[in-house]
Amino acid sequence: MTRYFTAWITFMVVLSIxxxxxxxxxxxxxxxxxxxxxxxxxxxxxxLHPFSTNLEK
Known part of the structure; x- marks a missing residue:
């Protein structure tokens, strides 16, 4: 999942809550x-998305 899509989903979920x-x-x-x-x-x-997806580096 790209960081843009992850940020968009987070925005929509937090907006609802x-x-x-x-x-x-x-x-x-x-x-x-x-x-x-x-x-x-x-x-x-x-x-934070790049840090959570590249844990092996």
């Missing part, structure tokens, strides 16, 4: 927090 978690807050605040958390998690996975 964070959307459920932050549903009780004000609508504009919850949308902003949900998108920020999702983008941050996708960026971390994108950055």
């Amino acid at each position: 964070a959307g459920i978690i932050f549903d009780g807050f004000d609508s504009k605040q919850s949308i902003a927090v949900t998108v920020i958390v999702s983008l941050a998690s996708a960026a971390v996975i994108y950055w």
